[in-house]
Amino acid sequence: MPPVSNPTLRQRRLGAELRKLRERAGFTVTQAAAHLGVNQGRVSMIETGRSPLSADRVRAMASAYDCADDDLTTALAAMTGRRTRGWWEEYRDHVPVALVDLAELEHHAPGLRVALLIHIPALLQTTDHARSLFRAVVPPMRQYEIEHRLTHRMKRQGILHRAEPPPYSAVIHEAALRMNFGGPVVARGQLEHLLEMSELPHVTVRVIPFGTDHFPTTGQSFDYIEGSVPQLDTVQLDSHHGACEFLDAEAQLSKYRAVLDRMESCALDPARTRDFIHHRIQDL
CATH class of the missing domain: 1.10.260.40 (lambda repressor-like DNA-binding domains)
Known part of the structure:
Protein backbone atom coordinates (compact mmCIF):
# COMPACT_ATOMS: atom_id res chain seq x y z
CA MET A 1 0.00 0.00 0.00
CA ALA A 78 -9.02 -1.76 15.53
CA MET A 79 -7.25 1.50 14.59
CA THR A 80 -5.78 0.04 11.38
CA GLY A 81 -6.75 0.66 7.80
CA ARG A 82 -6.97 3.79 5.76
CA ARG A 83 -8.45 7.08 6.86
CA THR A 84 -12.10 6.91 7.84
CA ARG A 85 -14.06 9.07 5.41
CA GLY A 86 -16.22 10.64 8.09
CA TRP A 87 -18.09 13.94 7.71
CA TRP A 88 -15.09 15.78 9.20
CA GLU A 89 -12.97 15.10 6.12
CA GLU A 90 -14.95 17.64 4.10
CA TYR A 91 -13.63 20.33 6.45
CA ARG A 92 -9.94 19.46 6.05
CA ASP A 93 -9.34 22.50 3.81
CA HIS A 94 -11.63 24.85 5.71
CA VAL A 95 -10.75 24.63 9.42
CA PRO A 96 -7.46 23.96 11.25
CA VAL A 97 -6.40 20.34 10.81
CA ALA A 98 -6.37 19.86 14.58
CA LEU A 99 -10.14 20.49 14.66
CA VAL A 100 -10.63 17.79 12.02
CA ASP A 101 -8.56 15.43 14.17
CA LEU A 102 -10.59 16.39 17.25
CA ALA A 103 -13.87 15.55 15.50
CA GLU A 104 -12.48 12.15 14.49
CA LEU A 105 -11.32 11.46 18.06
CA GLU A 106 -14.74 12.38 19.45
CA HIS A 107 -16.46 10.17 16.88
CA HIS A 108 -14.55 7.10 18.06
CA ALA A 109 -14.52 7.94 21.79
CA PRO A 110 -16.37 5.61 24.20
CA GLY A 111 -16.71 8.55 26.60
CA LEU A 112 -15.95 12.26 26.93
CA ARG A 113 -15.17 14.46 29.95
CA VAL A 114 -14.60 18.22 29.81
CA ALA A 115 -13.74 21.00 32.26
CA LEU A 116 -14.33 24.68 31.45
CA LEU A 117 -14.04 27.92 33.41
CA ILE A 118 -15.46 30.75 31.29
CA HIS A 119 -17.01 28.94 28.33
CA ILE A 120 -19.90 26.56 27.78
CA PRO A 121 -18.63 23.24 26.36
CA ALA A 122 -18.52 23.25 22.55
CA LEU A 123 -20.80 20.20 22.28
CA LEU A 124 -23.44 21.96 24.41
CA GLN A 125 -23.41 25.35 22.68
CA THR A 126 -26.24 26.87 20.69
CA THR A 127 -25.62 28.15 17.19
CA ASP A 128 -26.06 31.79 18.28
CA HIS A 129 -23.73 31.39 21.24
CA ALA A 130 -21.03 29.73 19.12
CA ARG A 131 -21.34 32.39 16.43
CA SER A 132 -20.83 35.15 19.01
CA LEU A 133 -17.65 33.42 20.19
CA PHE A 134 -16.24 33.11 16.68
CA ARG A 135 -17.00 36.76 15.99
CA ALA A 136 -14.91 37.73 19.02
CA VAL A 137 -11.79 35.81 17.91
CA VAL A 138 -8.56 37.81 17.62
CA PRO A 139 -7.61 38.48 14.84
CA PRO A 140 -11.12 38.64 13.38
CA MET A 141 -12.27 35.80 11.15
CA ARG A 142 -13.78 36.39 7.74
CA GLN A 143 -17.47 35.60 7.51
CA TYR A 144 -16.93 32.41 5.49
CA GLU A 145 -14.39 31.23 8.10
CA ILE A 146 -16.96 31.79 10.85
CA GLU A 147 -19.53 29.77 8.95
CA HIS A 148 -17.11 26.89 8.37
CA ARG A 149 -16.19 26.83 12.07
CA LEU A 150 -19.84 27.07 13.04
CA THR A 151 -21.10 24.22 10.86
CA HIS A 152 -18.13 22.08 11.92
CA ARG A 153 -18.96 22.65 15.60
CA MET A 154 -22.65 21.90 15.12
CA LYS A 155 -21.83 18.65 13.30
CA ARG A 156 -19.50 17.65 16.15
CA GLN A 157 -22.53 17.84 18.44
CA GLY A 158 -24.14 15.03 16.48
CA ILE A 159 -22.36 12.42 18.60
CA LEU A 160 -24.62 13.35 21.53
CA HIS A 161 -27.73 12.69 19.47
CA ARG A 162 -26.88 9.44 17.71
CA ALA A 163 -28.55 6.12 18.51
CA GLU A 164 -25.84 5.04 20.97
CA PRO A 165 -24.23 8.25 22.24
CA PRO A 166 -21.12 8.17 24.43
CA PRO A 167 -21.39 9.23 28.09
CA TYR A 168 -20.58 12.93 28.28
CA SER A 169 -19.59 14.66 31.53
CA ALA A 170 -18.95 18.39 31.85
CA VAL A 171 -17.67 20.39 34.82
CA ILE A 172 -18.39 24.10 34.31
CA HIS A 173 -17.47 26.99 36.57
CA GLU A 174 -20.20 29.47 37.50
CA ALA A 175 -18.23 32.14 35.63
CA ALA A 176 -19.18 30.46 32.35
CA LEU A 177 -22.86 30.80 33.24
CA ARG A 178 -22.45 34.54 33.82
CA MET A 179 -20.65 35.40 30.57
CA ASN A 180 -23.25 37.12 28.37
CA PHE A 181 -21.73 36.26 25.01
CA GLY A 182 -24.02 37.60 22.30
CA GLY A 183 -26.13 39.59 24.76
CA PRO A 184 -28.90 38.66 27.22
CA VAL A 185 -31.19 37.00 24.68
CA VAL A 186 -28.44 34.73 23.34
CA ALA A 187 -27.19 34.03 26.87
CA ARG A 188 -30.65 33.04 28.04
CA GLY A 189 -31.14 30.74 25.06
CA GLN A 190 -27.78 29.15 25.76
CA LEU A 191 -28.60 28.46 29.41
CA GLU A 192 -31.99 27.02 28.49
CA HIS A 193 -30.29 24.72 26.00
CA LEU A 194 -27.69 23.71 28.58
CA LEU A 195 -30.47 22.87 31.03
CA GLU A 196 -32.27 20.81 28.39
CA MET A 197 -29.11 18.91 27.44
CA SER A 198 -28.29 18.21 31.09
CA GLU A 199 -31.51 16.21 31.36
CA LEU A 200 -30.42 13.67 28.75
CA PRO A 201 -29.52 10.33 30.38
CA HIS A 202 -26.01 10.23 28.87
CA VAL A 203 -25.14 13.88 29.63
CA THR A 204 -23.93 14.93 33.09
CA VAL A 205 -23.38 18.59 33.90
CA ARG A 206 -21.91 19.83 37.17
CA VAL A 207 -21.34 23.46 38.15
CA ILE A 208 -18.61 24.73 40.46
CA PRO A 209 -20.08 27.82 42.18
CA PHE A 210 -18.09 30.90 43.11
CA GLY A 211 -18.45 29.96 46.78
CA THR A 212 -16.22 26.92 46.39
CA ASP A 213 -13.01 27.75 48.23
CA HIS A 214 -10.73 25.26 46.53
CA PHE A 215 -10.50 23.19 43.41
CA PRO A 216 -7.47 22.01 41.40
CA THR A 217 -6.95 24.05 38.24
CA THR A 218 -4.44 26.28 36.54
CA GLY A 219 -7.25 28.19 34.86
CA GLN A 220 -7.03 26.10 31.69
CA SER A 221 -9.99 24.37 30.13
CA PHE A 222 -9.54 20.93 28.61
CA ASP A 223 -11.26 17.94 27.05
CA TYR A 224 -10.52 14.39 28.17
CA ILE A 225 -11.30 12.03 25.29
CA GLU A 226 -11.45 8.40 26.28
CA GLY A 227 -9.99 5.66 24.11
CA SER A 228 -11.14 2.06 23.91
CA VAL A 229 -8.49 1.32 26.56
CA PRO A 230 -7.06 3.86 29.06
CA GLN A 231 -3.66 3.89 27.32
CA LEU A 232 -5.35 5.40 24.26
CA ASP A 233 -7.02 8.29 26.08
CA THR A 234 -6.21 11.82 24.86
CA VAL A 235 -6.26 15.26 26.50
CA GLN A 236 -7.04 18.21 24.25
CA LEU A 237 -6.03 21.75 25.19
CA ASP A 238 -7.05 24.94 23.39
CA SER A 239 -4.72 27.84 22.70
CA HIS A 240 -5.09 31.49 21.68
CA HIS A 241 -3.42 30.87 18.33
CA GLY A 242 -6.28 28.64 17.26
CA ALA A 243 -4.63 25.24 17.40
CA CYS A 244 -5.44 22.25 19.57
CA GLU A 245 -2.72 20.63 21.60
CA PHE A 246 -3.07 16.90 22.18
CA LEU A 247 -1.45 15.11 25.12
CA ASP A 248 -1.18 11.35 25.48
CA ALA A 249 1.80 10.57 27.73
CA GLU A 250 0.84 8.20 30.52
CA ALA A 251 1.84 10.66 33.27
CA GLN A 252 -0.17 13.46 31.62
CA LEU A 253 -3.28 11.33 31.28
CA SER A 254 -3.04 10.25 34.91
CA LYS A 255 -2.69 13.86 36.06
CA TYR A 256 -5.68 15.14 34.07
CA ARG A 257 -7.87 12.24 35.19
CA ALA A 258 -7.04 13.12 38.79
CA VAL A 259 -7.77 16.80 38.18
CA LEU A 260 -11.16 15.99 36.65
CA ASP A 261 -12.04 13.67 39.52
CA ARG A 262 -11.15 16.39 42.03
CA MET A 263 -13.07 19.08 40.15
CA GLU A 264 -16.15 16.87 40.00
CA SER A 265 -15.91 16.30 43.77
CA CYS A 266 -15.92 20.10 44.30
CA ALA A 267 -18.92 20.68 42.03
CA LEU A 268 -22.64 20.57 42.69
CA ASP A 269 -24.33 17.30 41.91
CA PRO A 270 -26.38 17.14 38.68
CA ALA A 271 -29.73 17.84 40.36
CA ARG A 272 -28.47 20.90 42.25
CA THR A 273 -26.68 22.00 39.09
CA ARG A 274 -29.97 22.05 37.20
CA ASP A 275 -31.53 24.14 39.97
CA PHE A 276 -28.53 26.48 39.83
CA ILE A 277 -28.85 26.95 36.06
CA HIS A 278 -32.60 27.49 36.39
CA HIS A 279 -32.06 30.29 38.92
CA ARG A 280 -29.44 31.86 36.67
CA ILE A 281 -31.97 31.88 33.80
CA GLN A 282 -34.48 33.65 36.03
CA ASP A 283 -31.87 36.33 36.79
CA LEU A 284 -31.51 37.28 33.12
Missing part, protein backbone atom coordinates in the same frame (compact mmCIF):
# COMPACT_ATOMS: atom_id res chain seq x y z
CA PRO A 2 1.29 3.51 -0.83
CA PRO A 3 2.35 5.75 2.07
CA VAL A 4 -0.05 8.18 3.70
CA SER A 5 0.99 11.75 2.87
CA ASN A 6 -0.96 13.49 5.63
CA PRO A 7 -1.74 11.03 8.43
CA THR A 8 -4.55 11.89 10.81
CA LEU A 9 -4.03 12.16 14.55
CA ARG A 10 -5.57 8.70 14.91
CA GLN A 11 -3.05 7.23 12.44
CA ARG A 12 -0.15 9.04 14.12
CA ARG A 13 -1.32 7.80 17.50
CA LEU A 14 -1.31 4.19 16.29
CA GLY A 15 2.27 4.63 15.12
CA ALA A 16 3.31 6.30 18.36
CA GLU A 17 1.83 3.48 20.44
CA LEU A 18 3.70 0.91 18.36
CA ARG A 19 6.88 2.91 18.92
CA LYS A 20 6.25 2.81 22.68
CA LEU A 21 5.86 -0.97 22.51
CA ARG A 22 9.13 -1.27 20.57
CA GLU A 23 11.02 0.91 23.04
CA ARG A 24 9.64 -0.99 26.03
CA ALA A 25 10.86 -4.18 24.38
CA GLY A 26 14.35 -2.63 24.16
CA PHE A 27 14.49 -2.84 20.36
CA THR A 28 16.19 -0.27 18.15
CA VAL A 29 14.57 0.50 14.79
CA THR A 30 17.24 -1.67 13.15
CA GLN A 31 16.55 -4.58 15.47
CA ALA A 32 12.78 -4.24 15.05
CA ALA A 33 13.11 -4.21 11.26
CA ALA A 34 15.20 -7.39 11.32
CA HIS A 35 12.76 -9.07 13.70
CA LEU A 36 9.76 -8.13 11.55
CA GLY A 37 11.42 -8.87 8.22
CA VAL A 38 11.06 -5.34 6.83
CA ASN A 39 13.50 -2.50 6.17
CA GLN A 40 14.20 0.27 8.67
CA GLY A 41 12.36 2.82 6.57
CA ARG A 42 9.14 0.83 6.85
CA VAL A 43 9.39 0.74 10.63
CA SER A 44 9.97 4.51 10.71
CA MET A 45 6.98 5.13 8.42
CA ILE A 46 4.79 2.89 10.58
CA GLU A 47 5.76 4.79 13.72
CA THR A 48 4.94 8.18 12.14
CA GLY A 49 1.55 6.96 10.90
CA ARG A 50 2.56 7.18 7.24
CA SER A 51 2.36 3.48 6.45
CA PRO A 52 -1.10 1.83 6.37
CA LEU A 53 -1.28 -1.32 8.47
CA SER A 54 -3.48 -4.37 8.63
CA ALA A 55 -4.85 -5.64 11.93
CA ASP A 56 -2.77 -8.80 11.46
CA ARG A 57 0.41 -6.74 11.06
CA VAL A 58 -0.32 -4.85 14.29
CA ARG A 59 -0.89 -8.10 16.16
CA ALA A 60 2.36 -9.49 14.75
CA MET A 61 4.25 -6.40 15.88
CA ALA A 62 2.71 -6.54 19.36
CA SER A 63 3.73 -10.19 19.62
CA ALA A 64 7.26 -9.41 18.43
CA TYR A 65 7.49 -6.72 21.08
CA ASP A 66 6.24 -9.13 23.78
CA CYS A 67 3.12 -7.07 24.54
CA ALA A 68 1.10 -9.11 27.03
CA ASP A 69 -1.81 -6.66 27.13
CA ASP A 70 -4.44 -8.32 24.91
CA ASP A 71 -6.91 -5.45 25.34
CA LEU A 72 -4.34 -2.92 24.12
CA THR A 73 -3.38 -5.12 21.17
CA THR A 74 -7.03 -5.50 20.18
CA ALA A 75 -7.59 -1.75 20.49
CA LEU A 76 -4.56 -0.98 18.33
CA ALA A 77 -5.65 -3.51 15.71
Whole structure:
Protein backbone atom coordinates (compact mmCIF):
# COMPACT_ATOMS: atom_id res chain seq x y z
CA MET A 1 0.00 0.00 0.00
CA PRO A 2 1.29 3.51 -0.83
CA PRO A 3 2.35 5.75 2.07
CA VAL A 4 -0.05 8.18 3.70
CA SER A 5 0.99 11.75 2.87
CA ASN A 6 -0.96 13.49 5.63
CA PRO A 7 -1.74 11.03 8.43
CA THR A 8 -4.55 11.89 10.81
CA LEU A 9 -4.03 12.16 14.55
CA ARG A 10 -5.57 8.70 14.91
CA GLN A 11 -3.05 7.23 12.44
CA ARG A 12 -0.15 9.04 14.12
CA ARG A 13 -1.32 7.80 17.50
CA LEU A 14 -1.31 4.19 16.29
CA GLY A 15 2.27 4.63 15.12
CA ALA A 16 3.31 6.30 18.36
CA GLU A 17 1.83 3.48 20.44
CA LEU A 18 3.70 0.91 18.36
CA ARG A 19 6.88 2.91 18.92
CA LYS A 20 6.25 2.81 22.68
CA LEU A 21 5.86 -0.97 22.51
CA ARG A 22 9.13 -1.27 20.57
CA GLU A 23 11.02 0.91 23.04
CA ARG A 24 9.64 -0.99 26.03
CA ALA A 25 10.86 -4.18 24.38
CA GLY A 26 14.35 -2.63 24.16
CA PHE A 27 14.49 -2.84 20.36
CA THR A 28 16.19 -0.27 18.15
CA VAL A 29 14.57 0.50 14.79
CA THR A 30 17.24 -1.67 13.15
CA GLN A 31 16.55 -4.58 15.47
CA ALA A 32 12.78 -4.24 15.05
CA ALA A 33 13.11 -4.21 11.26
CA ALA A 34 15.20 -7.39 11.32
CA HIS A 35 12.76 -9.07 13.70
CA LEU A 36 9.76 -8.13 11.55
CA GLY A 37 11.42 -8.87 8.22
CA VAL A 38 11.06 -5.34 6.83
CA ASN A 39 13.50 -2.50 6.17
CA GLN A 40 14.20 0.27 8.67
CA GLY A 41 12.36 2.82 6.57
CA ARG A 42 9.14 0.83 6.85
CA VAL A 43 9.39 0.74 10.63
CA SER A 44 9.97 4.51 10.71
CA MET A 45 6.98 5.13 8.42
CA ILE A 46 4.79 2.89 10.58
CA GLU A 47 5.76 4.79 13.72
CA THR A 48 4.94 8.18 12.14
CA GLY A 49 1.55 6.96 10.90
CA ARG A 50 2.56 7.18 7.24
CA SER A 51 2.36 3.48 6.45
CA PRO A 52 -1.10 1.83 6.37
CA LEU A 53 -1.28 -1.32 8.47
CA SER A 54 -3.48 -4.37 8.63
CA ALA A 55 -4.85 -5.64 11.93
CA ASP A 56 -2.77 -8.80 11.46
CA ARG A 57 0.41 -6.74 11.06
CA VAL A 58 -0.32 -4.85 14.29
CA ARG A 59 -0.89 -8.10 16.16
CA ALA A 60 2.36 -9.49 14.75
CA MET A 61 4.25 -6.40 15.88
CA ALA A 62 2.71 -6.54 19.36
CA SER A 63 3.73 -10.19 19.62
CA ALA A 64 7.26 -9.41 18.43
CA TYR A 65 7.49 -6.72 21.08
CA ASP A 66 6.24 -9.13 23.78
CA CYS A 67 3.12 -7.07 24.54
CA ALA A 68 1.10 -9.11 27.03
CA ASP A 69 -1.81 -6.66 27.13
CA ASP A 70 -4.44 -8.32 24.91
CA ASP A 71 -6.91 -5.45 25.34
CA LEU A 72 -4.34 -2.92 24.12
CA THR A 73 -3.38 -5.12 21.17
CA THR A 74 -7.03 -5.50 20.18
CA ALA A 75 -7.59 -1.75 20.49
CA LEU A 76 -4.56 -0.98 18.33
CA ALA A 77 -5.65 -3.51 15.71
CA ALA A 78 -9.02 -1.76 15.53
CA MET A 79 -7.25 1.50 14.59
CA THR A 80 -5.78 0.04 11.38
CA GLY A 81 -6.75 0.66 7.80
CA ARG A 82 -6.97 3.79 5.76
CA ARG A 83 -8.45 7.08 6.86
CA THR A 84 -12.10 6.91 7.84
CA ARG A 85 -14.06 9.07 5.41
CA GLY A 86 -16.22 10.64 8.09
CA TRP A 87 -18.09 13.94 7.71
CA TRP A 88 -15.09 15.78 9.20
CA GLU A 89 -12.97 15.10 6.12
CA GLU A 90 -14.95 17.64 4.10
CA TYR A 91 -13.63 20.33 6.45
CA ARG A 92 -9.94 19.46 6.05
CA ASP A 93 -9.34 22.50 3.81
CA HIS A 94 -11.63 24.85 5.71
CA VAL A 95 -10.75 24.63 9.42
CA PRO A 96 -7.46 23.96 11.25
CA VAL A 97 -6.40 20.34 10.81
CA ALA A 98 -6.37 19.86 14.58
CA LEU A 99 -10.14 20.49 14.66
CA VAL A 100 -10.63 17.79 12.02
CA ASP A 101 -8.56 15.43 14.17
CA LEU A 102 -10.59 16.39 17.25
CA ALA A 103 -13.87 15.55 15.50
CA GLU A 104 -12.48 12.15 14.49
CA LEU A 105 -11.32 11.46 18.06
CA GLU A 106 -14.74 12.38 19.45
CA HIS A 107 -16.46 10.17 16.88
CA HIS A 108 -14.55 7.10 18.06
CA ALA A 109 -14.52 7.94 21.79
CA PRO A 110 -16.37 5.61 24.20
CA GLY A 111 -16.71 8.55 26.60
CA LEU A 112 -15.95 12.26 26.93
CA ARG A 113 -15.17 14.46 29.95
CA VAL A 114 -14.60 18.22 29.81
CA ALA A 115 -13.74 21.00 32.26
CA LEU A 116 -14.33 24.68 31.45
CA LEU A 117 -14.04 27.92 33.41
CA ILE A 118 -15.46 30.75 31.29
CA HIS A 119 -17.01 28.94 28.33
CA ILE A 120 -19.90 26.56 27.78
CA PRO A 121 -18.63 23.24 26.36
CA ALA A 122 -18.52 23.25 22.55
CA LEU A 123 -20.80 20.20 22.28
CA LEU A 124 -23.44 21.96 24.41
CA GLN A 125 -23.41 25.35 22.68
CA THR A 126 -26.24 26.87 20.69
CA THR A 127 -25.62 28.15 17.19
CA ASP A 128 -26.06 31.79 18.28
CA HIS A 129 -23.73 31.39 21.24
CA ALA A 130 -21.03 29.73 19.12
CA ARG A 131 -21.34 32.39 16.43
CA SER A 132 -20.83 35.15 19.01
CA LEU A 133 -17.65 33.42 20.19
CA PHE A 134 -16.24 33.11 16.68
CA ARG A 135 -17.00 36.76 15.99
CA ALA A 136 -14.91 37.73 19.02
CA VAL A 137 -11.79 35.81 17.91
CA VAL A 138 -8.56 37.81 17.62
CA PRO A 139 -7.61 38.48 14.84
CA PRO A 140 -11.12 38.64 13.38
CA MET A 141 -12.27 35.80 11.15
CA ARG A 142 -13.78 36.39 7.74
CA GLN A 143 -17.47 35.60 7.51
CA TYR A 144 -16.93 32.41 5.49
CA GLU A 145 -14.39 31.23 8.10
CA ILE A 146 -16.96 31.79 10.85
CA GLU A 147 -19.53 29.77 8.95
CA HIS A 148 -17.11 26.89 8.37
CA ARG A 149 -16.19 26.83 12.07
CA LEU A 150 -19.84 27.07 13.04
CA THR A 151 -21.10 24.22 10.86
CA HIS A 152 -18.13 22.08 11.92
CA ARG A 153 -18.96 22.65 15.60
CA MET A 154 -22.65 21.90 15.12
CA LYS A 155 -21.83 18.65 13.30
CA ARG A 156 -19.50 17.65 16.15
CA GLN A 157 -22.53 17.84 18.44
CA GLY A 158 -24.14 15.03 16.48
CA ILE A 159 -22.36 12.42 18.60
CA LEU A 160 -24.62 13.35 21.53
CA HIS A 161 -27.73 12.69 19.47
CA ARG A 162 -26.88 9.44 17.71
CA ALA A 163 -28.55 6.12 18.51
CA GLU A 164 -25.84 5.04 20.97
CA PRO A 165 -24.23 8.25 22.24
CA PRO A 166 -21.12 8.17 24.43
CA PRO A 167 -21.39 9.23 28.09
CA TYR A 168 -20.58 12.93 28.28
CA SER A 169 -19.59 14.66 31.53
CA ALA A 170 -18.95 18.39 31.85
CA VAL A 171 -17.67 20.39 34.82
CA ILE A 172 -18.39 24.10 34.31
CA HIS A 173 -17.47 26.99 36.57
CA GLU A 174 -20.20 29.47 37.50
CA ALA A 175 -18.23 32.14 35.63
CA ALA A 176 -19.18 30.46 32.35
CA LEU A 177 -22.86 30.80 33.24
CA ARG A 178 -22.45 34.54 33.82
CA MET A 179 -20.65 35.40 30.57
CA ASN A 180 -23.25 37.12 28.37
CA PHE A 181 -21.73 36.26 25.01
CA GLY A 182 -24.02 37.60 22.30
CA GLY A 183 -26.13 39.59 24.76
CA PRO A 184 -28.90 38.66 27.22
CA VAL A 185 -31.19 37.00 24.68
CA VAL A 186 -28.44 34.73 23.34
CA ALA A 187 -27.19 34.03 26.87
CA ARG A 188 -30.65 33.04 28.04
CA GLY A 189 -31.14 30.74 25.06
CA GLN A 190 -27.78 29.15 25.76
CA LEU A 191 -28.60 28.46 29.41
CA GLU A 192 -31.99 27.02 28.49
CA HIS A 193 -30.29 24.72 26.00
CA LEU A 194 -27.69 23.71 28.58
CA LEU A 195 -30.47 22.87 31.03
CA GLU A 196 -32.27 20.81 28.39
CA MET A 197 -29.11 18.91 27.44
CA SER A 198 -28.29 18.21 31.09
CA GLU A 199 -31.51 16.21 31.36
CA LEU A 200 -30.42 13.67 28.75
CA PRO A 201 -29.52 10.33 30.38
CA HIS A 202 -26.01 10.23 28.87
CA VAL A 203 -25.14 13.88 29.63
CA THR A 204 -23.93 14.93 33.09
CA VAL A 205 -23.38 18.59 33.90
CA ARG A 206 -21.91 19.83 37.17
CA VAL A 207 -21.34 23.46 38.15
CA ILE A 208 -18.61 24.73 40.46
CA PRO A 209 -20.08 27.82 42.18
CA PHE A 210 -18.09 30.90 43.11
CA GLY A 211 -18.45 29.96 46.78
CA THR A 212 -16.22 26.92 46.39
CA ASP A 213 -13.01 27.75 48.23
CA HIS A 214 -10.73 25.26 46.53
CA PHE A 215 -10.50 23.19 43.41
CA PRO A 216 -7.47 22.01 41.40
CA THR A 217 -6.95 24.05 38.24
CA THR A 218 -4.44 26.28 36.54
CA GLY A 219 -7.25 28.19 34.86
CA GLN A 220 -7.03 26.10 31.69
CA SER A 221 -9.99 24.37 30.13
CA PHE A 222 -9.54 20.93 28.61
CA ASP A 223 -11.26 17.94 27.05
CA TYR A 224 -10.52 14.39 28.17
CA ILE A 225 -11.30 12.03 25.29
CA GLU A 226 -11.45 8.40 26.28
CA GLY A 227 -9.99 5.66 24.11
CA SER A 228 -11.14 2.06 23.91
CA VAL A 229 -8.49 1.32 26.56
CA PRO A 230 -7.06 3.86 29.06
CA GLN A 231 -3.66 3.89 27.32
CA LEU A 232 -5.35 5.40 24.26
CA ASP A 233 -7.02 8.29 26.08
CA THR A 234 -6.21 11.82 24.86
CA VAL A 235 -6.26 15.26 26.50
CA GLN A 236 -7.04 18.21 24.25
CA LEU A 237 -6.03 21.75 25.19
CA ASP A 238 -7.05 24.94 23.39
CA SER A 239 -4.72 27.84 22.70
CA HIS A 240 -5.09 31.49 21.68
CA HIS A 241 -3.42 30.87 18.33
CA GLY A 242 -6.28 28.64 17.26
CA ALA A 243 -4.63 25.24 17.40
CA CYS A 244 -5.44 22.25 19.57
CA GLU A 245 -2.72 20.63 21.60
CA PHE A 246 -3.07 16.90 22.18
CA LEU A 247 -1.45 15.11 25.12
CA ASP A 248 -1.18 11.35 25.48
CA ALA A 249 1.80 10.57 27.73
CA GLU A 250 0.84 8.20 30.52
CA ALA A 251 1.84 10.66 33.27
CA GLN A 252 -0.17 13.46 31.62
CA LEU A 253 -3.28 11.33 31.28
CA SER A 254 -3.04 10.25 34.91
CA LYS A 255 -2.69 13.86 36.06
CA TYR A 256 -5.68 15.14 34.07
CA ARG A 257 -7.87 12.24 35.19
CA ALA A 258 -7.04 13.12 38.79
CA VAL A 259 -7.77 16.80 38.18
CA LEU A 260 -11.16 15.99 36.65
CA ASP A 261 -12.04 13.67 39.52
CA ARG A 262 -11.15 16.39 42.03
CA MET A 263 -13.07 19.08 40.15
CA GLU A 264 -16.15 16.87 40.00
CA SER A 265 -15.91 16.30 43.77
CA CYS A 266 -15.92 20.10 44.30
CA ALA A 267 -18.92 20.68 42.03
CA LEU A 268 -22.64 20.57 42.69
CA ASP A 269 -24.33 17.30 41.91
CA PRO A 270 -26.38 17.14 38.68
CA ALA A 271 -29.73 17.84 40.36
CA ARG A 272 -28.47 20.90 42.25
CA THR A 273 -26.68 22.00 39.09
CA ARG A 274 -29.97 22.05 37.20
CA ASP A 275 -31.53 24.14 39.97
CA PHE A 276 -28.53 26.48 39.83
CA ILE A 277 -28.85 26.95 36.06
CA HIS A 278 -32.60 27.49 36.39
CA HIS A 279 -32.06 30.29 38.92
CA ARG A 280 -29.44 31.86 36.67
CA ILE A 281 -31.97 31.88 33.80
CA GLN A 282 -34.48 33.65 36.03
CA ASP A 283 -31.87 36.33 36.79
CA LEU A 284 -31.51 37.28 33.12
